[in-house]
Each structure stands twice: as structure tokens, then as C-alpha cells.
Amino acid sequence: MTEPNAATLDLALIRAAHARIRPHINRTPVMTSATLDAGANASLFFKCENLQKVGAFKARGATNAVFSLPDDQAARGVVTHSSGNHGAALARAAQLRGIPAYIVMPSNAPRSKQEAVKRYGGKVIFCEPTLAAREEVAQRVLQETGGVLIHAFDDLRVMAGQGTTAVELLDSVADLDVILCPVGGGGLLSGVAVAAKSLAPDIKVIAVEPAGADDAAQSFKLGRFVAGNPPKSIADGLLTTLCERTFAEIHRHVDDVVTVSEAGIVQAMRKLWEVLKLVVEPSGAVAYTAIVENRVAIAGRKVGVILSGGNLDLDKLPWQ
Amino acid sequence: MTEPNAATLDLALIRAAHARIRPHINRTPVMTSATLDAGANASLFFKCENLQKVGAFKARGATNAVFSLPDDQAARGVVTHSSGNHGAALARAAQLRGIPAYIVMPSNAPRSKQEAVKRYGGKVIFCEPTLAAREEVAQRVLQETGGVLIHAFDDLRVMAGQGTTAVELLDSVADLDVILCPVGGGGLLSGVAVAAKSLAPDIKVIAVEPAGADDAAQSFKLGRFVAGNPPKSIADGLLTTLCERTFAEIHRHVDDVVTVSEAGIVQAMRKLWEVLKLVVEPSGAVAYTAIVENRVAIAGRKVGVILSGGNLDLDKLPWQ
Numbered sequence: 001m002t003e004p005n006a007a008t009l010d011l012a013l014i015r016a017a018h019a020r021i022r023p024h025i026n027r028t029p030v031m032t033s034a035t036l037d038a039g040a041n042a043s044l045f046f047k048c049e050n051l052q053k054v055g056a057f058k059a060r061g062a063t064n065a066v067f068s069l070p071d072d073q074a075a076r077g078v079v080t081h082s083s084g085n086h087g088a089a090l091a092r093a094a095q096l097r098g099i100p101a102y103i104v105m106p107s108n109a110p111r112s113k114q115e116a117v118k119r120y121g122g123k124v125i126f127c128e129p130t131l132a133a134r135e136e137v138a139q140r141v142l143q144e145t146g147g148v149l150i151h152a153f154d155d156l157r158v159m160a161g162q163g164t165t166a167v168e169l170l171d172s173v174a175d176l177d178v179i180l181c182p183v184g185g186g187g188l189l190s191g192v193a194v195a196a197k198s199l200a201p202d203i204k205v206i207a208v209e210p211a212g213a214d215d216a217a218q219s220f221k222l223g224r225f226v227a228g229n230p231p232k233s234i235a236d237g238l239l240t241t242l243c244e245r246t247f248a249e250i251h252r253h254v255d256d257v258v259t260v261s262e263a264g265i266v267q268a269m270r271k272l273w274e275v276l277k278l279v280v281e282p283s284g285a286v287a288y289t290a291i292v293e294n295r296v297a298i299a300g301r302k303v304g305v306i307l308s309g310g311n312l313d314l315d316k317l318p319w320q
Numbered sequence: 321m322t323e324p325n326a327a328t329l330d331l332a333l334i335r336a337a338h339a340r341i342r343p344h345i346n347r348t349p350v351m352t353s354a355t356l357d358a359g360a361n362a363s364l365f366f367k368c369e370n371l372q373k374v375g376a377f378k379a380r381g382a383t384n385a386v387f388s389l390p391d392d393q394a395a396r397g398v399v400t401h402s403s404g405n406h407g408a409a410l411a412r413a414a415q416l417r418g419i420p421a422y423i424v425m426p427s428n429a430p431r432s433k434q435e436a437v438k439r440y441g442g443k444v445i446f447c448e449p450t451l452a453a454r455e456e457v458a459q460r461v462l463q464e465t466g467g468v469l470i471h472a473f474d475d476l477r478v479m480a481g482q483g484t485t486a487v488e489l490l491d492s493v494a495d496l497d498v499i500l501c502p503v504g505g506g507g508l509l510s511g512v513a514v515a516a517k518s519l520a521p522d523i524k525v526i527a528v529e530p531a532g533a534d535d536a537a538q539s540f541k542l543g544r545f546v547a548g549n550p551p552k553s554i555a556d557g558l559l560t561t562l563c564e565r566t567f568a569e570i571h572r573h574v575d576d577v578v579t580v581s582e583a584g585i586v587q588a589m590r591k592l593w594e595v596l597k598l599v600v601e602p603s604g605a606v607a608y609t610a611i612v613e614n615r616v617a618i619a620g621r622k623v624g625v626i627l628s629g630g631n632l633d634l635d636k637l638p639w640q
Contacts, residue, residue, distance in 0.1 A: 029349060031371075035439075050597045051351075112594070119355075270634060274432070277370045277599040277630035310597035314590060319634065 009156055009190060009249055011198035014163035017064040021161060024063050024096055028052050030172045035275050040291050042298040047169045050280050050310025054088045054116060057165050057188055057308050062089035064161030065150045066097050074099050077147040081134035084113035084237060085309055086152035091122025102145060104138045112313050153187030154243040163191025169304050170199050177301040180287040182308050183207040183216045184238035186246025193253035204255045208290040211259040215241040220257040234262055234318055237283030237309060258296060260289040266318045268292040281312040329476055329510060329569055331518035334483040337384040341481060344383050344416055348372050350492045355595050360611050362618040367489045370600050370630025374408045374436060377485055377508055377628050382409035384481030385470045386417050394419050397467040401454035404433035404557055405629055406472035411442025422465060424458045432633050473507030474563040483511025489624050490519050497621040500607040502628050503527040503536045504558035506566030513573035524575045528610040531579040535561040540577040554582055554638055557603030557629060578616060580609040586638045588612040601632040
């Protein structure tokens with residue numbers, strides 16, 4: 001376990017992650033639409049992480065973390081607490097490596113996300129839906145199993161894995177001017193910002209966050225990490241705050257953090273379904289929402305938009 | 321207008337269509353899923369025509385027809401009657417060529433399909449929702465405009481265009497054993513069967529039809545074209561019967577026609593949304609339904625599955 005002790009996230013770490021995970025993940029397509037371009041007055045390039053393994057970019061970071069472990073550590077299994085996609089991604093990566101995965105989930109996690117963890121052979125341990133309960137139960141499981149904690153974002157291995165999203169996007173599309181990236185815990189955003197700025201220093205990396213879960217926007221403005229108010233948003237994948245580790249990267253590399261409304265997220269999500277024919281979950285539609293709500297100046301620009309995931313209960317669509 | 325008078329559909333006609341339409345259509349991706357493969361005990365290759373321009377394979381045939389017209393004929397515009405995707409596809413192709421398109425639509429056509437025609441600048445003329453009314457109104461429009469009728473499937477230019485779907489699929493996936501293709505009017509099926517059998521004579525082409533709209537299955541069994549009972553199915557794109565022209569190709573080249581249930585179509589559609597993260601309309605899910613309902617012997621085989629379209633009203637999902 002050398003890399004997790006590396007002090008900073010850099011392109012070398014992200015490239016090493018890419019080489020490590022490439023056999024186990026999808027190189028997701030980049031989609032375009034003349035209809036959506038006309039609506040935005042820009043050229044949009046949608047990086048489809050909803051078509052990633054387990055239906056979200058989380059497969060990248062979790063796979064990198066699991067395959068980074070030396071055999072003796074790996075044998076005791078991996079542990080995390082997650083309301084959703086990271087849990088499924090960690091379960092899948094552990095299954096691929098043939099080791100156990102213990103996933104602590106809040107009792108109110110979406111059914112589809114619970115089932116995904118089980119489908120990949122993960123052991124689900126339910127807890128009360130509070131961060132304190134999640135962390136407490138995860139600590140207990142760590143002690144009982146001797147396993148390794150793989151946090152959903154407060155982990156350099158995970159952040160480096162998520163950054164491979166931007167490596168692929170920049171490789172697929174030349175001369176991008178802007179990347180729009182959703183932010184929750186900041187693992188994806190950290191990795192994307194470091195990769196993008198290393199590969200193309202002039203690119204703008206703009207984070208997009210639900211106004212109801214705006215700790216990243218507040219922290220960015222203040223220049224220090226603040227937890228903010230209890231988050232509330234339909235974008236259930238973003239109901240978490242940054243950590244010091246992700247904030248440091250975001251503070252250093254991200255150009256702006258903008259917020260979007262709940263109604264905008266629903267509108268953007270529906271538009272993506274109708275036009276791109278892609279099932280995108282609310283969190284996955286947040287970056288595009290910044291365009292729908294005119295929160296970013298992109299006229300005439302080439303804009304990468306990260307659609308981060310596609311897992312949701314089809315019985316409960318937000319426009320009904 | 322030389323090709324439309326060609327007597328038979330063959331690979332040369334389909335290849336000529338492909339060369340003609342390639343600048344105007346998407347080469348759609350072929351998607352795979354370990355989850356769906358495991359459920360089917362086969363290797364499935366989904367040809368994603370829901371990601372085609374206008375959200376359906378119809379863009380292929382309509383574009384070929386419109387760009388086949390000599391200038392003097394094209395100038396007066398094109399006319400069709402269509403409950404949906406063909407109308408939008410023809411409107412788009414006409415817009416690309418800068419000529420008018422007159423689309424006769426039944427008054428009960430899905431809202432999303434009406435809007436698509438208008439978005440591409442097509443002139444919508446509503447009629448009663450019967451085939452007789454559609455044809456009568458289309459005839460009147462033809463007389464008034466001097467335009468050219470481009471039928472949704474009873475047209476060699478259209479059939480040849482739809483056949484390009486199979487050319488791409490076989491080019492993308494080596495050694496396919498089977499292709500599953502939905503059948504309504506038979507334009508797609510004719511083109512796919514001719515292309516596939518020409519390129520890979522040992523391949524099996526199996527048509528899939530809703531049991532409530534089973535004229536193709538009946539005609540196939542009888543060895544002659546019969547219109548059957550009035551069709552009724554959630555698969556609104558397949559609520560039409562073959563014609564003599566498409567039946568002749570199907571009789572000659574298709575290996576079997578199987579039928580599927582309404583409940584199966586809904587189940588298949590939902591599964592595609594959940595696992596592939598693709599918005600597929602009911603008609604577009606019909607080919608995969610044959611796998612869900614065990615209507616085809618595919619164990620251990622490499623199977624191409626055509627997802628023909630992705631246009632539907634998101635407010636009225638069939639599992640609600």
C-alpha cells in the first residue's frame with residue numbers, strides 16, 4: 001500500500017489508477033446532441049458515466065482502491081459506509097478480486113441501490129440514516145473483520161480513480177474549454193480538476209451543486225472547509241459534505257462552484273432522458289442543470305458535461 | 321430516381337443507401353451487459369437505434385429516400401402518413417435537404433411524436449385514426465402539393481435504408497449467430513434480413529412481434545400475406561401490418577417469427593432502462609422481450625438484438 005500514503009493527488013497517480021482499472025471498467029462513450037447544443041448555444045460533450053459499470057463513476061475509484069491493496073490486507077475484505085453507488089462499486093470491485101465487502105447503508109437508502117450491493121455479493125449492514133450512525137457502525141465492522149476502510153471520497157486512491165473520467169474525456173474531445181462536474185463529497189471533482197488542469201491548464205473546471213446542499217459553494221467562497229446546513233436535495237448522491245482532503249484540491253484547482261435549483265435538476269434530468277435517451281439519476285443531471293438554468297457562461301464554447309450516474313427507482317420519477 | 325424502380329432489395333442497394341446516408345445519421349453504438357448476458361445465458365449485442373437521429377432507426381430509411389430524389393422531384397416536397405417515428409425522420413431528412421415535408425398523423429398520435437415532427441419543421445396534417453383516413457388525406461396532400469409519397473415501409477428506398485442497421489451491426493460484431501428484430505410494417509426486418517443473409521448466410525434472422533399485432537407471424541406461417549385482426553399493443557410503433565413488398569422479403573429471408581406478450585414487453589423495457597440505462601420505447605424493447613420470455617433458443621449463442629427506438633411520453637410509463 002504505497003500510493004495511499006502519497007501526500008497529494010497528481011496526474012501520475014491518476015494515470016497509474018487508469019492503467020490499474022482499465023480491464024475492469026468501461027471506457028464510457030461521449031455523446032453529443034444537435035438539439036441540446038442549439039438550446040445551449042454551445043458544443044456539449046456528455047461523458048456518460050451512467051453507462052459505467054454499476055451505473056456510476058464510482059466504479060473507477062472503488063476499483064482502484066481495491067486493486068491497490070496488497071494481498072494480505074485485501075484478504076480481510078473492504079468496508080465502507082455509503083448510501084448508494086459507492087457501496088455497489090466497492091462490492092463489485094471486491095467480487096472481482098475475490099474478497100469480502102461490508103457495506104454499511106442507511107435504512108432509507110433507495111431500494112435499487114440496496115439491491116445493487118447485494119447483486120455484487122456485498123454484505124449489507126443497515127444503520128440509522130445519520131452520518132454519526134454510519135461512521136460508528138462502520139468502525140464496529142472494521143474492528144470485527146480487520147478489513148480496510150475504503151471511504152467514498154476521503155481517500156486518495158478513490159480520488160485518483162475518479163480522475164480517470166477526465167483523462168478519458170480529454171482524450172476523446174480535443175480543445176475543451178470548460179468541464180462541468182457535479183460535487184457531493186468532492187472525490188470526482190478533485191480527480192477531474194487535477195487531471196484536467198494537468199492535461200490542459202487553460203481549461204475551466206466548474207463544479208455544480210444543488211442549492212439545497214451547497215457546502216462546497218460556501219466553502220469555496222470562504223476559502224475554508226465548512227460543513228454548512230444539513231443537505232436536502234433530490235440529488236441523493238450529493239447529500240454529503242466535502243472533507244478537508246477534497247476541499248484542498250478543489251480550492252487549488254477548481255475555477256468556480258455554482259448552485260442549481262431542485263426544479264432545474266428535474267427539468268434537466270427529463271431533458272436528458274427525452275433527448276439523449278439516457279437514464280440519468282438526479283445527481284447525474286446536476287452538471288447539465290447549470291446549463292439549463294444559465295448558471296455558466298458557455299456561449300460558443302466546447303463544454304464537457306459529466307453525467308455521473310444512472311441509478312434510481314423507476315417507480316418514483318420526480319416529474320410525476 | 322433510378323433505385324426506387326429496382327425490382328428487388330439486395331446488398332448493393334443497401335450499401336448504396338449506407339454511403340448516401342452516412343453523413344446524416346449516427347453510427348449507433350452496440351452495447352453489452354454482463355448482467356443481461358447472465359440472465360440470457362448468451363452473449364447479447366444491443367444495436368442502439370434509440371440513439372439514432374430522431375430516436376429511431378427510421379432516420380435511416382427516410383434519409384435514404386429523401387436523398388435519392390432528383391432535384392426537380394425533391395423540390396415539391398415529400399409526403400407521408402405516419403403515427404410516429406417515420407414522420408419525424410422524414411421531416412428531418414427533408415429539412416436537411418431544404419425541401420418541405422407534409423406529415424399526415426392520426427389525431428391520437430403520442431404527443432412526443434407530434435412534437436418531434438414539428439421540431440424538424442414538418443407540416444403536420446391531422447386525420448382520423450384509421451388507415452383509410454390516413455391514406456385518403458395523404459392522397460389529397462399529394463395532389464395539392466405535387467410532392468412525392470415516401471411510405472414508411474412499402475418503399476424499396478426506405479427498406480434499403482433500414483437495412484444499413486444490420487450492415488453496421490455485423491461490422492461491429494464478428495460471428496453473430498442470431499439477429500432478433502422487431503416487426504411492424506416490415507421495413508426494418510426486410511432490410512435487416514437481406515443485409516444479414518447476404519453478409520453472413522448462416523446467421524438466423526428471427527422476427528419478434530407483439531401477440532396482439534401478429535399479422536407477420538400469421539402471414540409467415542401461412543406463406544402468404546394476410547392482414548390479420550386489428551392490431552392492439554402497447555408497442556405503438558408496430559401497430560401496422562406488412563405489405564406484399566415486405567412480406568415477400570420476409571418470406572424469403574427470415575427464419576422465424578415469434579410473438580411476445582404485453583406484460584413481457586413492459587418487463588423487458590423496464591429491464592433495459594434499469595440495466596442498460598437506456599430509454600427504449602415499447603416497440604424498441606420487443607426484440608429483447610423474446611429473450612425475457614424464452615421464445616428463442618439462444619443458449620451459448622452470440623445474439624444481436626435491435627433496440628429500434630426510444631421515443632415515448634415520459635409521463636405515461638407502462639409500469640405505473
